[in-house]
Amino acid sequence: xxxxxxxxxxxxxxxxxxxxxxxxxxxxxxxxxxxxxxxxxxxxxxxxxxxxxxxxxxxxxxxxxxxxxxxxxxxxxxxxxxxxxxxxxxxxxxxxxxxxxxxxxxxxxxxxxxxxxxxxxxxxxxxxxxxxxxxxxxxxxxxxxxxxxxxxxxxxxxxxxxxxxx
Numbered sequence: 001x002x003x004x005x006x007x008x009x010x011x012x013x014x015x016x017x018x019x020x021x022x023x024x025x026x027x028x029x030x031x032x033x034x035x036x037x038x039x040x041x042x043x044x045x046x047x048x049x050x051x052x053x054x055x056x057x058x059x060x061x062x063x064x065x066x067x068x069x070x071x072x073x074x075x076x077x078x079x080x081x082x083x084x085x086x087x088x089x090x091x092x093x094x095x096x097x098x099x100x101x102x103x104x105x106x107x108x109x110x111x112x113x114x115x116x117x118x119x120x121x122x123x124x125x126x127x128x129x130x131x132x133x134x135x136x137x138x139x140x141x142x143x144x145x146x147x148x149x150x151x152x153x154x155x156x157x158x159x160x161x162x163x164x165x166x
Contacts, residue, residue: 040124045109047125048100048143051118053090056147059119060098061091069114074104098140103133 031038040046051059062079080096088094111120130136 040126044124044126045107045112045122047123047128048102048105048111048138049121049123049145050098050140050143051121052145052147054148056149057087058089058094058144059117060095060115061089061117061119062093062095063116065114065116066111066120069110071108071110072104072106074101075099075111076101095140098143100138100143101136102128102138103136 053059062077064077064079067073067075067077076097076099077095078097079093082088082092082094107122109122112122128136
């Protein structure tokens with residue numbers, strides 16, 4: 001019996017040494033961060049983003065389904081009513097306050113799956129570390145994609161200014 005356990009232990013030791021020897025001569029891959037970024041898989045779930053429609057309206061309608069689906073209970077949504085003079089989203093309501101506590105988030109993607117309008121999207125950004133917990137609470141303003149109309153206007157203005165400088 002002692003002889004059999006000795007053979008099993010020796011076999012395990014030899015397999016471990018063979019693995020070490022094989023990987024000793026493999027070329028190491030070094031990524032020069034931050035100039036180069038490591039690629040992520042297509043289904044990777046990273047930083048939360050709130051999307052907009054092409055006309056600039058927010059996709060989030062304040063339904064709070066993402067907060068209900070979150071197993072970590074890290075999402076806070078407060079809804080408000082849209083008016084004719086102040087239209088934020090195409091629906092009757094919009095999210096007046098939207099916060100995600102990224103320190104509690106487990107990046108499961110349940111909020112993205114629960115959203116009926118596709119407003120919550122988990123992008124491929126993985127650089128989310130911070131030293132202070134209060135900085136880990138992402139507000140609506142931090143997550144909201146810029147208005148495409150405003151971005152086009154700013155780009156046109158920058159091109160005009162660059163043309164006048166030359």
